[in-house]
Every structure is written in structure tokens, then in C-alpha cells.
Amino acid sequence: MTGWAPWRRLTSRRPWLRWLETWGVSLASLVLGLLTLLVFRRGLPHVGWIVGYLLLLWLIFAALTEWRAPLEGRGRHLVVGAGEYAIQSLHHNLQLFVLPAYYASATLTSLNAFFLGGVVAGALVTGVDPWYRRLVHPRPWLGHWLFGFSIFSALNVALPLVGVRPILALGASAVLAAMALTPAFRRHAAIGWGRALRQAAALAVLAALLAWNGRALVPPAPLFIARAAAARTVALLEPVDVIEGSVPAATVAGWGQLAAFTAVYAPGGLRQGIAHVWRKNGAVLARIPLSPVHGGRAEGFRTWSQRRDLRLPLEGRYTVDVVTASDQLIGRLRFTVTP
Secondary structure, three states, X not given: OHHHHHHHXXXXXXXXXXXXXXXXXXXXXXXXXXXXXXXXXXXXXXXXXXXXXXXXXXXHHHHHHHHHHHHHHXXXXXXXXXXXXXXXXXXXXXXXXXXXXXXXXXXXXXXXXXXXXXXXXXXXXXXXXXXXHHHOOOOHHHHHXXXXXXXXXXXXXXXXXXXXXXXXXXXXXXXXXXXXXHHHHOOOOOOOHHXXXXXXXXXXXXXXXXXXXXXXXXXXXXXXXXXXXXXXXXXXXXXXXXXXXXXXXXXXXXXXXXXXXXXXXXXXXXXXXXXEEEEEOOEEEEEEEOOOEEOOOOOOEEEEEEEOOOOOOOOEEEEEEEEEOOOOEEEEEEEEEEO
């Protein structure tokens, strides 16, 4: 580490350089991340961007995992540090890249809000260099977990953008994220590639099972609710007599029915079955399958369900969950029937 001595002497005389050393990388990462976020929000071909980031991340991860020990043995600490910074920056940009999709798709009062929180936490930790160095550097297992999470969360958004249904994207993302960890199983070339691949394949099977059983925790990004309303009925694919938060029971009784209108955004080329799950005070009233969503419409694919078999008492808190055919929650509509 003698190569760092001149820099240390310089920073000891220039306190502002110590501040720049600590926070400069963080500021640069945040700026680059925000630029990446801007690209996503402008609707450029983000599938190519995501795939490019993923390939670059995996190549650097694989190379650094394989060659770290020889490089450090030769005193090439700057090369190792540059590789680690590149991985950190790619993690940060990927998390910011997919954050808008998960934010739009997540329902903050449901379990899938925890996954959104994980994406936000990943973006923050990788964006603030002192936090990353304190939390991740001393814990290689955490770095591997973060790598797998970045691969998974990015692919889970990218695959539906090319027409893969969310539940298939969920499983495929889990498998590919686990297989991408193959270099880590090599333990700095302590075992052969064949054995490492078998261990990664075993992890991939476990990851697929966890993804299926934990699908309620993952928002079906990039699907989201573009518009939703409770109403008396729906005519010409538009809600009629929209309920603004609450409606008296006498009014509902006079209507003799209730309707839930939802417009679901999906990327072009995607065809996804959905359903409305009606609940009153938390108890399921009905699950109504709807016409499959056809992606590509900026205003969302409009569909609706209607309940005529209303039972007394009508008063209560109603919710209508919009779910995929595999029960991933896309969004939730709420209204109250008052006395």
C-alpha cells in the first residue's frame, strides 16, 4: 500500500481533499444515477440499456472474482479498487433504473411494498460510498446477495418489456440471478467450473421455488394501474357516477349494483390475464376473471367488473384488488359505503 503514501500526505495537508475522498464518489454516483433515471423516464429503449448494464456488471463481477487474489498478490490494489467501484456504480444505476417501474407497480399498503423498499435501500447504499464501504466491503456474502438482487430486480422488469408474462419473468429472473453467481462459487478458483455450475444450479432451483412462493412480495413491474374508479356502472368503457371515496348505503341500494373500473398499463406485446378480487371489511366477496390485458396502450387497457348480488348490510370498507392470473398484485381500489 506504499503507493497511497503521497496521497495520504496530501490529504493530511488539505482537509477538503479528505472530504472529497469520502463523499466525492458518492456525489458522482448519485449524479450518474439520476441521469440514468432521467433516461428511463424519457422512455428511451430501456431494455437495451438494462441488458447492457447487466452484461457489463456480470463481466466485471466474474473477472474480479476470478482474478482478485492474483491481482492483490501482485500489489495491483488500484485495479481491484477500480473494479469494485465499477460494480458499485453499476449496482446503483441498475437500482435507480428500475425504481420508477417498481414504484408505479407497487401497492404501498401491501406486502410488495417491502420489495420496493429493498430497491430503494439498494440504490441508497450503493450511492453513498462510505455506507457501501462500511456495510458491503467487509462482508463478501452481502456483496454477492446485492449482486443477485440487482440481476433479479433488473431482469424482472426487462423480460416483460419483451413480452414475457410477469410470473414467467419472475421465475426466469430468479434462476438467471442464481446462475450469474457461478463465479462466486469458484472461491477464487479453489474449485472447478463444473462443480461451481452444479452448486449454482442447485441455488437456481431453490431461487425459483422461493420466487413462486413469495410472488406476492414482488410487484409485477412494469404493469401498473393507469386509472381506477368505483362507480355505479360502466358504459362505453367509461365509469358512470364515480364514487369519490365514499357513498351512502341508500344510494347504493337505489343503484342495485356497484362497478370497479381499472385501466392497466402493460408494455407492448404483452398479453396478461387479470382478475378483480372484491373484498368487504377484509373478507373476500368474489374473484372475477377479466379479459386479458393487451399491452402497448399509453392510457392503459380498460376493463371492469360489476357486482349485482349485494347483500345487506351494505355499509363497510370495500377494496378491489387487481391481480394477475398468478395472484401478483397490480393495484388496489378503495371506497367506503357509509350508513
